[in-house]
């Protein structure tokens with residue numbers, strides 16, 4: 001992506017996010033990028049699964065800054081769980097932006113700092129180990145080109161808001177995501193729009209209405225019915 005359309009910003013919790021000037025859309029909540037990622041994806045998605053599963057396959061829609069990956073690595077550190085993390089991204093950030101992200105300064109850890117840098121500079125479409133219990137692959141393609149080998153236990157659905165990018169919140173995209181998931185797998189997202197939730201129900205998900213991150217009423221956790 002052309003970096004002229006992207007601006008690094010500081011959100012209210014001190015963590016960086018990106019403003020996409022074309023869409024006039026921020027990659028995270030302006031109230032706190034870390035706060036939102038940690039609450040929606042880690043606390044409501046990953047943590048409950050870590051007490052149930054020894055191996056967790058995670059699929060993320062929208063790699064962006066890698067904040068969800070960064071916090072997932074922190075959550076998995078020194079835990080007896082193995083994580084396989086796959087993410088797709090259509091518009092990768094350029095090095096002039098990702099090299100400035102302040103996540104390693106806010107939550108320093110020597111191994112994770114190296115792994116986070118490696119995740120950004122890694123080749124696309126090629127699996128690499130990031131930690132001894134953590135593999136990673138980022139795909140630069142459209143979801144309909146993605147030929148998955150794994151079935152996933154957890155989906156981080158972190159697309160731009162439906163009002164900005166309606167084409168990624170369609171029944172077709174969500175059905176593709178549904179088919180990537182194991183029975184009983186969970187999908188978490190910051191979005192709680194009623195038309196989106198209706199589509200999820202139609203596809204065979206069971207929904208939980210959860211309190212949202214600070215300044216947001218609600219978020220969604222959906223389970224693929226067995």
Ligand SMILES: C[S@@+](CC[C@H](N)C(=O)[O-])C[C@H]1O[C@@H](n2cnc3c(N)ncnc32)[C@H](O)[C@@H]1O
Nearest residue numbers: 027062063064065066067089090091158159160
């Ligand atoms: C809300 S941002 C979140 C990014 C990331 N999870 C983060 O924490 O920075 C949405 C991301 O989805 C990406 N994206 C937009 N359209 C996409 C598509 N069709 N396929 C995959 N990723 C897409 C954007 O480039 C952006 O990185």
